[in-house]
Amino acid sequence: MDNLRAVIKNLFCHVSAEQIINEQIIYNKIEKSTFEQLGNSYIKGYSNDELDNMYSFWKSEFEWKICQLHMNKYRMVASDKNEMNVFDSLIAFDFAVLIEENGEPLCQYMDMLRWRDMIIPIEEDVFITSFLAMKDVMAKRHRRNFFWKPVIGNNNYSLNQLVSRGIAENHSHLKGAAPVFHLSWINLMNYVDNKSFRDALIKLDRDTLQKNVAYYSGYKEASLVLLWWQAALIRVGLFIYYKEEDAEIINYIVSNLRDVNRLRDNVDEIQALINHARELSEFSDYDYAISEKWLWNNEKSHLNEKFSGERHFMYRLFYDVYTSSDDYNIEFQLFYAYIVIKERIRGELIQSNYLVGFDNFKRFQDRKDVFVEKTRLEPIYIEMAVRDTILNQHIVSLESRIAPKDTVKELYDKILQYDKWSIRNCSDDEAQKIKDIHFYVIHFIKEWDQGIEEEFCDCRHALKRKSIRKQAVVIAKLREEAWEVGSRIKGIDASSSEIACRPEVFAQAFRFLKEHMPEDSYQYSTQDEYFNLRATYHVGEDFLDIVDGLRAIDETIHFLNMKCGDRLGHALALGVDIDEWYQGKSNRILITKQGYLDNVVWLYSKLRKYNIQGYDDVKSYLKKKFDELLYDVYSQNNIEKKEYEFSIQEYYDAWKLRSDDPKLYRTGDFDRDWIELETWDEYAVNLTFPRNYKIRYNPKIAYLYYMYHFNKEVRKAGNCVIEVKVNTAVIKAIKEVREKLCDEIATIGIGIETNPSSNCLIGTFKRYDKHPIIKWYNNGLIKDYQKVNDCPQIPVSINTDDQGVFATYIENEYAYLALALEKARDIDGNKLYKRDFILEWLEKIREMGIDQSFNMNKTQ
Numbered sequence: 001m002d003n004l005r006a007v008i009k010n011l012f013c014h015v016s017a018e019q020i021i022n023e024q025i026i027y028n029k030i031e032k033s034t035f036e037q038l039g040n041s042y043i044k045g046y047s048n049d050e051l052d053n054m055y056s057f058w059k060s061e062f063e064w065k066i067c068q069l070h071m072n073k074y075r076m077v078a079s080d081k082n083e084m085n086v087f088d089s090l091i092a093f094d095f096a097v098l099i100e101e102n103g104e105p106l107c108q109y110m111d112m113l114r115w116r117d118m119i120i121p122i123e124e125d126v127f128i129t130s131f132l133a134m135k136d137v138m139a140k141r142h143r144r145n146f147f148w149k150p151v152i153g154n155n156n157y158s159l160n161q162l163v164s165r166g167i168a169e170n171h172s173h174l175k176g177a178a179p180v181f182h183l184s185w186i187n188l189m190n191y192v193d194n195k196s197f198r199d200a201l202i203k204l205d206r207d208t209l210q211k212n213v214a215y216y217s218g219y220k221e222a223s224l225v226l227l228w229w230q231a232a233l234i235r236v237g238l239f240i241y242y243k244e245e246d247a248e249i250i251n252y253i254v255s256n257l258r259d260v261n262r263l264r265d266n267v268d269e270i271q272a273l274i275n276h277a278r279e280l281s282e283f284s285d286y287d288y289a290i291s292e293k294w295l296w297n298n299e300k301s302h303l304n305e306k307f308s309g310e311r312h313f314m315y316r317l318f319y320d321v322y323t324s325s326d327d328y329n330i331e332f333q334l335f336y337a338y339i340v341i342k343e344r345i346r347g348e349l350i351q352s353n354y355l356v357g358f359d360n361f362k363r364f365q366d367r368k369d370v371f372v373e374k375t376r377l378e379p380i381y382i383e384m385a386v387r388d389t390i391l392n393q394h395i396v397s398l399e400s401r402i403a404p405k406d407t408v409k410e411l412y413d414k415i416l417q418y419d420k421w422s423i424r425n426c427s428d429d430e431a432q433k434i435k436d437i438h439f440y441v442i443h444f445i446k447e448w449d450q451g452i453e454e455e456f457c458d459c460r461h462a463l464k465r466k467s468i469r470k471q472a473v474v475i476a477k478l479r480e481e482a483w484e485v486g487s488r489i490k491g492i493d494a495s496s497s498e499i500a501c502r503p504e505v506f507a508q509a510f511r512f513l514k515e516h517m518p519e520d521s522y523q524y525s526t527q528d529e530y531f532n533l534r535a536t537y538h539v540g541e542d543f544l545d546i547v548d549g550l551r552a553i554d555e556t557i558h559f560l561n562m563k564c565g566d567r568l569g570h571a572l573a574l575g576v577d578i579d580e581w582y583q584g585k586s587n588r589i590l591i592t593k594q595g596y597l598d599n600v601v602w603l604y605s606k607l608r609k610y611n612i613q614g615y616d617d618v619k620s621y622l623k624k625k626f627d628e629l630l631y632d633v634y635s636q637n638n639i640e641k642k643e644y645e646f647s648i649q650e651y652y653d654a655w656k657l658r659s660d661d662p663k664l665y666r667t668g669d670f671d672r673d674w675i676e677l678e679t680w681d682e683y684a685v686n687l688t689f690p691r692n693y694k695i696r697y698n699p700k701i702a703y704l705y706y707m708y709h710f711n712k713e714v715r716k717a718g719n720c721v722i723e724v725k726v727n728t729a730v731i732k733a734i735k736e737v738r739e740k741l742c743d744e745i746a747t748i749g750i751g752i753e754t755n756p757s758s759n760c761l762i763g764t765f766k767r768y769d770k771h772p773i774i775k776w777y778n779n780g781l782i783k784d785y786q787k788v789n790d791c792p793q794i795p796v797s798i799n800t801d802d803q804g805v806f807a808t809y810i811e812n813e814y815a816y817l818a819l820a821l822e823k824a825r826d827i828d829g830n831k832l833y834k835r836d837f838i839l840e841w842l843e844k845i846r847e848m849g850i851d852q853s854f855n856m857n858k859t860q
Contacts, residue, residue, distance in 0.1 A: 003043075004093055005118055007058055010038040011086045013121045013343055014212055018222055020337040021230065021257045027336040028326060029083040034216075041215040055084070062088035086336060087130065087321045093118070094131035099155060105132060105148050109156035112812070112819050113768070116757075119807055121352045122343055123181065124152065125311055133318035143315065146308035147298040149392045150179040150384075151809040158839055159818055163811045166396035168849040169389070169799055171536075171569055171753040173443075173495075174400040174418065175369050176802025177385035181346050182307050184371035186287045188345070189310075190278075192232045193271040200370040201225045209355075209363060210347040224345060229267060230257055231341040234334045235313065236273045239289060241331065242316060243280055250330055257337075286377065289313045301391055302425045306380060314339075350807055351761050358497055358542035361762045364805055379421040386422035386438050389803070391430070393811050397853040401443045401493055404471035408478050415440065415488050439855050441536065442475055443493035444468055444509065446501035457712035459662035461505045469680060472509040475533075476516045476679075483518060483530075490854040491534040493569065498542055503555040507659035510535055510560040511683040534567075534854040535560060536753065541570035541762065544591045545726075546581055546734055547599040549573025550741060554602070557750065558689040559659035564749030567797075567852060571752045572763050574742055574794075575772020578735055581764060587726050594718025597629040598655060605652040607733060610740040618733045623648060634704070637713035640668065644700055654704035656690040662709040669703070670696040742776065742792040751795035751852045752776055756817055757808045758801035768820035773798075773845075781821070781833060781841035797849035798842075814842055 011030065015038065019025040025034055032055050039051040046054070062084055097111035105128045107115040118127065128148065136143050153160065188197060201224040212221065222230075237253035240246055256263045256270075277288035283296040289309030290296050298305045317335045324332070347353070351364045372381045390398055402418070405411040422438060423431040449461045459465070479486035492513050494506045513533050539556045543549030550573050556562060591599075604622040607615055626648050638644065657665075661684035663674050675681045687693070695701050707714045745752075754773045760766055774781060776794040798817065800810050808816075818839070824832040 001093075001096065001114055003054055004058065004089070004096075005114065006043045007035075007054070008089050008093055008118065009121055010035075010042050011089055012126070012340055013347070014038055014042050014215065015340055016216075016219060017227060017230070017337050017340045017344065018220070019216075020333065020340060023333065026083075026328065027087065027333050028085040028328060030086060031083060035084070037215045041213040058089070058092075059084040062092055085326070087318070087332070090127060090130040091134050091322070094127050094134065098127065098131045100132070100135065101155060103145055105152050107152060107154050109154040109159070109815065109819065112154050112815050113823070116812075116816060120350070120761075121347065123346055124150075124807070125307070125314060126339060126343075128152065129311055129314040130318045133315050134322050137319060137322045142319070144294045146295060146311040146315070147300065147304045149304060149809070150182060150307070150388075151803070151807065151812055153809075153811055154815050156815065156818070158835075159815060159842075160811075162839060162843055162846065163814055164394050165846065166394055166850065167810055167814075167846055168397035168399075168797065168853040168855075169395055169810050170397070170399050170567070170797045170849060170853055171755055171799035171801055172389075172398065172400055173365075173802050174382070174385055174402050174440075176365060176805045177389055177400065177800070178372075178381045178804045179307075179384060180368045180372075180804035181349050181807075182310075183377050183381055183384070184349055184369075185342065185346070186306060186310065187371045187375055187377055188228055189232050189235050189289075190274060190287055191271070192229055192267055192274065196374075197228070197371055198225055200367075201228055204348050204367060207363065208348065209353050209360070210344070211353070224348065226260060226263070227341045227344060229263055229270065231338055231345070232274070233257065233263070233270050234338040234341075236270065236277050236288070238317065238331060238334060238338075239277055239291075239313060240273065243277070243291065250334075253334060254330065257334075284309070286380070301427075301430065303388055303391055306377075306384075349805075351805055354761070354766075356762065356764050358499075358762060361758075361805075362497060365802060368802075368805055379424060382418055382421035383424045385804070386418075387424070387426060387430075387434055389809075390434055390437055393809060395810070396437060396850060397855045398438045399441050399490070399854060400438065401441050401495065404442050404444055405474060406467075406470055408474050408481065411474055411478050412482055412485050415485050419488065437855070439490045440488050441491040441493050441854065442471075442489055443495040443538075444471065444506055446494055446496040446498060446505075446538075448497070448500040457710050457715065459666070459709040460715070461501060464501065464505055465508075465662075468506060468509045472513055473680060475513060479516065480518050486518075487531075489533070490531075490856075491536060493536045493538065495538040495569070498539055498552060499544060502658075503537065503539065503552060503559045504658040506537075507559040507686065508661055508680070508683050510537075511686065512680055514561065515683070531856065534565060535562060536567040536569055537562075538569040539571060540568065540573035541759075543573055544595065545589045545599060545724075546573055546576070546578055546738075547603050548591065548595060550734070550738055551599055551602045553745075554606075554741060555658070557745070557748070558656075559686065561686065561688050562748065562750050565751075565852070567751040567753050568745075569753045570755065570759065572759060572772060574738060574745070574752070575775045576763065576765060577770070578731060578738070582726055582731055584764060587728075587731075589724050589726060590721055591724060592718060593629055593633050593720050593722055594715075596722065596724055597626065597633055597651075597718070600625045600629065601648055601651050601655060603730075603733065603737060604648060606737045606740070610737065612733070612736045612740070615729075615733050615736070618729050621727075621730070626651070633717045634707060634714055637711060637717055638707065639713075641703060644703065646700060646704060650698070650700050651704060653690070653695045653698070653701045654708065657696060657701070657705045658708070659686040659689065660684065660696070660705075662705075665702055665706045666710060668706045669699060739792075742794060746792040746794045749795065751797060751848070753797055753799050755799050755801035756813050757806045761806060768816045769824040771817065771820075773817070774821070777841075777845065777848075779841070780844050781837050783837065795848050795852060796845055797852050798845055799849075814846075818842060 035055045036051045097107055097115050099106050099108055205224045233253055233256055237249045241249050256266055278284045281291040283293055284290050286306055287309040295308040295312055296305055321332050372378055423434050447464055450463055514535055518530055537556045540549045540553045553571055600622050604619055607619055675684050756768055756771050773796055777796045778791045779793055782788055798813050800808055821833045821838050822835055826832055
């Protein structure tokens with residue numbers, strides 16, 4: 001199966017569309033030389049002889065599978081052609097993993113991880129439509145139901161019963177929750193004359209996220225714009241060919257595809273063909289391919305109707321492919337090119353390049369709605385992100401993250417608009433259910449500091465702090481002035497690149513908003529109608545050093561005054577394999593001097609705070625590094641009070657003050673006179689942390705904090721990047737500190753929002769059974785008392801993050817984890833976990849997820 005998956009990826013993801021269009025590669029005659037060229041580039045660890053054997057095996061296997069599936073044997077087993085058919089490869093995979101139950105396509109549970117591996121680079125519907133077409137060929141019938149979910153489920157009855165009891169989605173970004181590519185493709189195929197689409201594709205071409213290999217001499221990548229036009233021409237041409245039986249259209253398609261200049265000149269003609277196709281049906285308002293009433297009218301709450309045209313288009317072609325002889329057919333050649341182009345463009349919108357790190361994900365995230373926003377599909381985009389997510393699954397609480405706005409009116413209007421779009425096509429009962437289940441969390445955006453180029457050095461992230469204040473006040477005012485709309489917001493968050501922006505920047509805003517209550521709430525004896533905002537925070541997902549990630553989590557807890565019921569988003573630094581992480585970096589990290597200095601002091605101080613014994617040598621090493629870095633960054637740039645010498649404890653105490661408003665220290669001393677008579681400024685000082693309020697009046701500590709923000713030379717020196725070798729003794733100490741930090745988080749009662757698929761794609765681990773969720777919470781999964789006692793038992797939940805970008809559903813996240821744990825083995829090959837225990841563990845997590853929801857209207 002692994003080899004088959006590699007072959008299909010080569011044939012549909014890595015092959016050149018230009019070669020297909022020019023008939024240098026033929027869909028039913030994939031030559032051994034082409035197979036070897038692709039194999040040498042993309043299938044690692046195979047010699048040419050082994051690739052020859054693989055080719056021969058799959059050629060005969062595909063023929064055998066087809067002949068077994070066809071009762072009347074359209075194809076001959078004894079074929080002596082030294083070629084393979086690309087469409088047969090799909091069937092070999094489809095019938096190994098897919099089934100149909102009660103009219104719904106499903107993946108067999110035990111093949112869910114193989115399925116996941118394939119639907120990252122290739123759209124689900126390619127496999128599903130080919131599978132259903134072959135099934136219907138065998139049954140000699142034609143299908144009319146194309147309304148299956150954007151992400152299909154599995155046939156594990158016990159697991160399906162578990163999720164049917166209700167699940168909470170506690171980490172979902174609104175605009176990442178819709179089926180991003182499905183809707184984008186509909187727009188791209190219906191509006192080839194859209195200038196904004198063209199500009200967006202040109203921009204994507206400059207920053208392509210899929211890097212294909214030049215697997216043959218003369219290989220070159222066609223522009224995304226050209227591929228877009230080619231796909232649109234193939235689609236509309238084949239649609240008209242089938243609808244009107246117009247054979248001449250095929251010649252028109254081919255001649256334009258093979259003449260790039262002619263294609264560019266004929267874009268208006270292609271759009272005219274699309275407009276003509278739209279006129280052929282009264283049901284094709286969004287997509288001309290929705291050409292029949294039965295493709296438009298889904299009686300089940302109108303779910304997933306927008307995709308039926310594209311699905312039927314592919315199904316129809318696959319049906320003809322599988323009922324044809326093995327002779328060459330130009331329509332099927334064009335269809336092959338269409339699929340290859342479609343997957344190439346999809347690869348720029350769905351994260352499928354397997355690169356690690358948040359920056360890679362952010363580039364996908366930032367482009368997710370470029371072909372939907374401000375189009376006729378934008379309301380549907382929001383509808384599918386909310387309504388369809390709820391109705392397609394067993395969601396009892398859906399938390400949508402949205403960005404803040406700069407005015408009350410903007411935020412008010414946006415929430416009303418989202419609420420309105422979310423219940424399009426809903427009955428009154430459905431609308432009320434969705435409003436009860438769905439709510440918003442405002443996530444501030446982390447951004448890079450704009451630098452210190454000015455002659456006067458303001459505090460770090462000065463502009464961002466002003467922006468955050470403005471947006472935080474807007475949220476509070478909305479709650480004051482329009483509670484009916486303001487109450488739709490249940491919590492606050494901060495997301496995007498955490499390397500760019502530390503928790504300290506958001507500290508005052510979090511304190512201000514978490515304590516905020518509308519003024520008239522205090523006249524009531526009960527405050528059931530009003531509520532405080534809850535807090536979550538993206539942290540520990542992306543970091544330059546494990547210690548850096550752990551320190552960010554610690555800062556989040558203490559600077560943002562996290563308490564029981566608050567949550568951390570991702571928090572991978574708390575659970576990734578520390579040895580593997582450092583080994584992957586050859587035990588060397590690249591980090592700024594300021595960051596490394598902070599990490600050294602933090603680790604040293606935590607070893608002391610947690611009273612971790614046996615690390616005197618490590619503490620001496622860290623103290624030495626502190627002295628070196630302090631001189632490089634601070635001491636040699638201290639031109640005002642050269643008589644000061646700073647201890648590591650004083651530096652640590654100064655670090656504790658970073659959640660205070662920097663303006664209180666801009667004279668070099670702590671000066672409360674800077675506090676103004678506004679509610680915002682009441683939260684300028686963190687009254688909860690540090691516990692010793694008086695350290696602010698220690699002149700050396702206050703001065704260190706002043707230099708951290710306002711000394712231009714300190715900031716320049718601190719921004720210098722250095723390479724650091726991390727020794728094994730330090731790594732061992734980091735493990736000890738992390739264990740204590742996990743215990744502290746569990747004791748407070750702070751939850752962790754896990755996002756398995758997101759974490760596997762962004763993080764350094766690639767297997768679901770390696771996800772740290774089992775390190776944080778194992779109650780029910782393991783019956784060994786000592787192992788359960790040793791685990792911190794941090795409250796956790798399972799979520800999706802951006803289900804559209806990652807092509808997943810929360811119910812599938814449960815399945816991926818369950819199956820991965822079922823398959824996990826120890827070094828002797830024995831199962832690590834029993835299925836019943838896995839289900840018991842997931843049931844506890846399901847219940848915890850509901851308990852951790854910020855929504856007071858949730859029902860179980």
